[in-house]
Amino acid sequence: MRLILLLVVLGLSAPLSADYFSDEDLAIARELRERALVRDGGFDVVEDLTTRVGPRLAGTEADARAVAWAVELLNGLGFDRVWKEPVTFPTWSRNFERVRVTSPVEQRMEALAIGYSPATPEGGIEAEVVMFDDLDALLNAEPEDVAGRIVFIRNRMERSRDGSGYGPAVQARSRGAIVAAEKGAVGVIIRSIGTSTNRFAHTGGMRFDLGQRRLPAAAISNPDADQLERLIALGEPVRLHMEIDAQKTEAYTSHNVIAEITGATSPEKIVALGAHLDSWDVGTGALDDGAGIAIITEAGRLILDLDRRPDRSIHLIFFAAEEVGLWGGRAWAEAHHQNFENLQLGAESDFGAGQIYEIGARVLDEAWPVIEAIQRELAPLGIDLGRRQASGGPDFLPSLPHGLAVVDLRQDGTTYFDYHHTENDTLDKIDPVDLAQNAAAYAVLAWLAAQSPVDFGSGPALLEQERSRAQ
Ligand SMILES: [Zn+2]
Incomplete structure (x- = not known):
């Protein structure tokens, strides 16, 4: 009698997944999870992409080959519909970069030009270095201390599981070359935005508005940045020579590639x-972002293998031109935001191949218990319930102002920034066991979100909720 009472009380205070999903839907979620874990998480997909296509900078010939590769892959897997949507952006490509200390001693520095860096004049530039702790210090500098010099920004990215050290450190890369230009500098060198102690540099993009003056800019490896700091600490003027050959071209059109598993009862509603x-x-x-391509492809493949279709549609979106400025994400938001009430949920995998440890979501209050119910099915994968907020990943950022509901499946990024944007981001860094855990989580999320008893509130409803909460 007491036991029954206890069960009733527990039943009232702790809702069960069965309160939100049918037994059959839950059984399928568990089957997806278990099947994913005995496979390789789509390792074959990232292996094929990184081998057959290789590096694929947006706007290059390899980008076009990657798009063709994706269309062929997704058609071959039997998705109900596969199509391309245009994405137009200015391209940039590097020929070479050379950075060396010329005084007080001669030493070559291991460097990579930052994306959209202009070329130096032929023969390069040589100037005295002026060092700043971070972008704020440069912002506060007097122009006469900067003019005619090469600016060196030395901030170091801190390592953490959630990658939170990246945001503050990356300011040096994204804005350094513009701020330094305003103060009359001739070039910019930054400490690589990465956590590796190996002697290779981390590249990445810079932010700029068309017409804004930019300076030649390069990142040097962490050990080279240490060395440069020590040379400066000696007290003698330190001079650097830098030479960059790169070009920016006018508009190129690549494509977002989208594959659909068509929903059985509400095909117009989409989990992306x-x-x-x-x-x-x-x-x-490989890690950025071949792993993400593998993870979502494997999740889609697992759901395609079921003998029934989900209620809502599931889309896989292979975004174009993320690295050079979120162009694919911007084009997708622009093309689809009128339809966001049907776009149920977005979730992007773009943080390497580490295991997922937490789920967070930005959804309507009424839908949060569904997220909790989904988390209970992810718990056996070691995934905890996180914050009631999420970004959805970089390519969904441009959709957030339109009210897209999003989920973050947060990956362990402890080592991600050892490899991020370097020559060392290669296939051997991916563990198929970790990849399978990721694919399992995405398959469960996509399936249950497609079967959810309520919508997640994308569009005006979600924006309205946020407005009223902010008041
Ligand atoms: Zn990425």
């Missing part, structure tokens, strides 16, 4: 899984 197809030109873009 994303990853980006482009990569930097160094390494083979």
Whole structure:
């Protein structure tokens, strides 16, 4: 009698997944999870992409081959519909970069030009270095201390599981070359935005508005940045020579590639899984973001293998041109935001191949218990319930102001920034066991989100909820 009472009380206070999903839907979610774990998480997909296509900088010939590769892959897997949507952006490509200390001693520095860096004049530039702790210090500097010099920004990215050290550190890369230009500098060198102690540099993009003056800019490896700091600490003027050959061209049109599993009862409603197809030109873009392409493809493949279709549709979106400015994400938001009430949920995998440890979501209050119910099915994968907020991943950022509901499946990024945007981002860094855990989570999320008893509130409803909460 007491036991029954206890069960009743527990039943009232702790809702069960069965309160939100049918027994059959839950059984399928568990089957997807278990099947994913005995497979390799789509390792074959990232292996094929990084081998057959290799590095695939947006706007290059390899980008076009990647798009063709994606269309062929997704058609071959038997998705109900596969199509391309245009994405137009200015391209940039590097020929070479050379950075060396010329005084007080001669030493070559291991460097990579930052994306959209202009070329130096032929023969390069040589100037005295002026060092700043971070972008804020440069912002506060007097122009006469900067003019005619090469600016060196030395901030170091801190390592953490959630990658939170990246945001503050990356300011040096994204804005350094513009701020330094305003103060009359001739070039910019930054400490690589990465956590590796190996002697290779981390590239990445810079932010700029068309017409804004930019300076030649390069990142040097962490050990080279240490060395440069020590040379400066000696107290003698330190001079650097830098030479960059790179070019920016006018508009190029690539494509987002989208594959659909058509919903059985509400095909117009869509759960969108994303990853980006482009990569930097160094390494083979295995972790960034071949892993994401593999994870969502495997999740889609597992659901396609079921003997029934989900209620809502599931889309896989291979975004174009993420690295050089979120162009694919911007084009997708622009093309689809009128339809966001049907776009149920977005979730992008773009943080390497580490295991997922937490789920967070930005959804309507009424839908949060469904997220909790989904988390209970992810718990056996070691995934905890996280914050009631999410970004959905970089390519869904441009959709957030339109009210897209999003989920974050947060990956362990402890080592991600050892390889991020470097020559060392290669296939051997991916563990198929971790990849399978990721694919299992995305398959469960996509399936249950497609079967959810309530919508997640994308569009005006979600924006309204946020407005009223902010008041
Ligand atoms: Zn990425």
